[in-house]
Amino acid sequence: MKIIVFIEQIVSTQVKLKGVDYFDSSRVSEDDLVINPSSKNALEGALKLKDQLGAEVTAVCVRGLKPNKALREAIAMGCTDAIEIADETIYTDDPLLLAKIYVETLGQIGEFDLVFLGVEEQSTGSYAIGAMLSEKLGLPSVLYAEEIEVIDSGYKVGHVLEGGRKIVAMPSKGVISCSDSQYFTPRYTSMRGILTAKRAEIPKWTAADLGLSSSVVGKEAASLIEVSFSNIVLEKESYIIKEGEPEEKVENLLAKLKEDEIKLGA
Amino acid sequence: MVKTLVFGQVREDIIEENTLGVLNKLTEISGISEVIVALFGHQIKDEWISELGKHGASRVVSVKAPELEVYLSRPYVKAMLEVIEKTEPKLVIAAGTVYGEDLIPRLAVHHGVSCAQRINDITIVGDELHFHTPVRDDQAMKVTRIEGAIKFATSRSGAFFVNENPTGGSPNVESFDVSFSEEDMLVKHIEIKKAERTVNLKDAKVIVAGGRGVGGKEQFQIIRELAEILGGEIGATRACTDVHWIEETYEIGQTGQSVSPDIYIAAGISGAPQHVSGIKAKTLIAINTDEGAAIFNFADYGIVGDLHVILPILKQKLQG
Numbered sequence: 001m002k003i004i005v006f007i008e009q010i011v012s013t014q015v016k017l018k019g020v021d022y023f024d025s026s027r028v029s030e031d032d033l034v035i036n037p038s039s040k041n042a043l044e045g046a047l048k049l050k051d052q053l054g055a056e057v058t059a060v061c062v063r064g065l066k067p068n069k070a071l072r073e074a075i076a077m078g079c080t081d082a083i084e085i086a087d088e089t090i091y092t093d094d095p096l097l098l099a100k101i102y103v104e105t106l107g108q109i110g111e112f113d114l115v116f117l118g119v120e121e122q123s124t125g126s127y128a129i130g131a132m133l134s135e136k137l138g139l140p141s142v143l144y145a146e147e148i149e150v151i152d153s154g155y156k157v158g159h160v161l162e163g164g165r166k167i168v169a170m171p172s173k174g175v176i177s178c179s180d181s182q183y184f185t186p187r188y189t190s191m192r193g194i195l196t197a198k199r200a201e202i203p204k205w206t207a208a209d210l211g212l213s214s215s216v217v218g219k220e221a222a223s224l225i226e227v228s229f230s231n232i233v234l235e236k237e238s239y240i241i242k243e244g245e246p247e248e249k250v251e252n253l254l255a256k257l258k259e260d261e262i263k264l265g266a
Numbered sequence: 267m268v269k270t271l272v273f274g275q276v277r278e279d280i281i282e283e284n285t286l287g288v289l290n291k292l293t294e295i296s297g298i299s300e301v302i303v304a305l306f307g308h309q310i311k312d313e314w315i316s317e318l319g320k321h322g323a324s325r326v327v328s329v330k331a332p333e334l335e336v337y338l339s340r341p342y343v344k345a346m347l348e349v350i351e352k353t354e355p356k357l358v359i360a361a362g363t364v365y366g367e368d369l370i371p372r373l374a375v376h377h378g379v380s381c382a383q384r385i386n387d388i389t390i391v392g393d394e395l396h397f398h399t400p401v402r403d404d405q406a407m408k409v410t411r412i413e414g415a416i417k418f419a420t421s422r423s424g425a426f427f428v429n430e431n432p433t434g435g436s437p438n439v440e441s442f443d444v445s446f447s448e449e450d451m452l453v454k455h456i457e458i459k460k461a462e463r464t465v466n467l468k469d470a471k472v473i474v475a476g477g478r479g480v481g482g483k484e485q486f487q488i489i490r491e492l493a494e495i496l497g498g499e500i501g502a503t504r505a506c507t508d509v510h511w512i513e514e515t516y517e518i519g520q521t522g523q524s525v526s527p528d529i530y531i532a533a534g535i536s537g538a539p540q541h542v543s544g545i546k547a548k549t550l551i552a553i554n555t556d557e558g559a560a561i562f563n564f565a566d567y568g569i570v571g572d573l574h575v576i577l578p579i580l581k582q583k584l585q586g
Contacts, residue, residue, distance in 0.1 A: 141453070
């Protein structure tokens with residue numbers, strides 16, 4: 001059994017860069033780069049099946065400034081191996097182009113059973129990739145999964161639903177996107193895993209290796225075109241208390257609420 | 267002029283409110299010529315059609331089939347593609363629910379284009395549709411356009427208000443059949459486990475809500491105590507209800523309840539869009555150890571600090 005997990009590397013949200021600056025790659029260092037938490041949920045989903053069924057799990061990273069770092073962490077978590085897709089001509093801000101790259105990557109890998117992804121591509125705020133990929137592959141899928149149970153015919157998957165949870169059965173070959181549920185809470189890397197990751201050879205594939213030209217996956221091929229990107233100027237003034245001892249902070253808040261005639265109780 | 271097709275969604279036997287929000291938004295945009303709603307199900311109720319008409323739908327296209335009783339990607343994509351072919355819209359839009367976010371990208375793939383997601387505004391500039399999406403915890407706004415004859419988009423949950431006194435009329439109704447094969451039903455519906463909604467938070471004037479930062483089931487006690495002193499209700503993010511720190515009835519946000527209290531105290535809540543989209547509070551007070559937490563972007567007042575230290579002091583002061 002073979003599982004492919006597509007992961008994304010992002011700038012940690014702990015990095016205190018506001019608004020558009022957050023997306024300015026010249027402002028971040030390698031230490032600021034982490035695996036998208038949503039991708040970590042997907043890694044956990046795949047690794048749970050590896051533990052249970054002895055699957056081979058391959059992590060693939062296309063998006064990120066230093067994908068190699070993210071992939072070594074994925075191996076340290078327990079992935080069998082990893083592939084880096086790196087090519088300056090690739091444009092990944094359009095989920096349809098990203099789906100095309102994923103399809104060709106899967107074609108190059110060959111046989112696989114399941115594809116796992118995080119629900120959200122955090123660097124673009126896109127939730128489309130799972131749906132687009134499964135549609136392009138013509139494979140059944142369950143998105144926003146919260147838990148997975150192995151059954152005879154494939155998998156019983158519970159997924160997020162407004163007002164509850166929906167349970168469906170899917171065949172053994174398909175696409176699953178994982179949400180931030182308790183079941184997919186990512187495991188820590190182990191010392192043994194870290195050593196394995198250090199030694200691992202991670203192949204680097206280019207667009208040409210995948211048989212893709214920039215006219216197919218470059219910026220000129222994008223159908224989602226950015227018109228503008230700007231900071232949101234908040235109209236309201238927030239009163240955020242950062243300094244002082246806890247008691248002073250509470251007193252400060254209550255005094256300000258009183259001054260502004262805000263009644264705290266019902 | 268932009269002919270628009272809206273994916274009609276039903277939740278708990280009524281038209282889902284974000285779908286009504288999308289309709290109201292579309293009626294406000296000059297340049298939208300006709301609003302068509304696609305409505306699928308095993309049964310289609312007259313009151314749903316009437317509700318859609320009131321909120322601005324001029325035409326409802328319905329497909330009735332047992333395979334469409336519950337949303338599943340393949341049959342819904344198939345039915346929607348046929349509706350698109352018959353109605354020839356320039357814009358196809360769905361409320362950004364779990365189903366809407368699943369459906370729209372798939373339809374876009376079939377038309378060879380990408381899609382805009384979780385938009386909170388649409389503008390028409392010249393002949394172009396511009397889609398506005400807040401990103402990076404609502405700190406930045408990305409405006410995009412889509413190449414191609416048909417544009418596909420989802421709205422952000424809670425982005426568009428629902429007109430409480432809609433003045434639309436009766437829509438024209440047409441229905442047709444779509445046939446499904448075994449291949450369309452590879453993913454099978456087993457059951458929907460509805461979250462128990464024993465508490466209605468909609469009318470609560472004060473809500474004290476906890477997030478992942480609360481840290482555990484027992485630690486929710488301080489949230490309960492403060493809510494009681496303030497004569498309010500408690501609330502939580504999905505992260506807390508998922509791990510059973512608190513009953514799921516208290517979940518607030520896109521997949522939980524939508525609330526509009528006078529006071530909302532968000533304790534240990536990071537401010538993810540999925541949670542914040544369910545809150546329309548007059549005053550939001552945030553308490554979080556992380557100064558960079560997104561919740562402070564939405565807060566009117568806030569304390570950077572540990573809720574387990576701050577809330578007991580606040581409780582004591584209020585009692586004192």
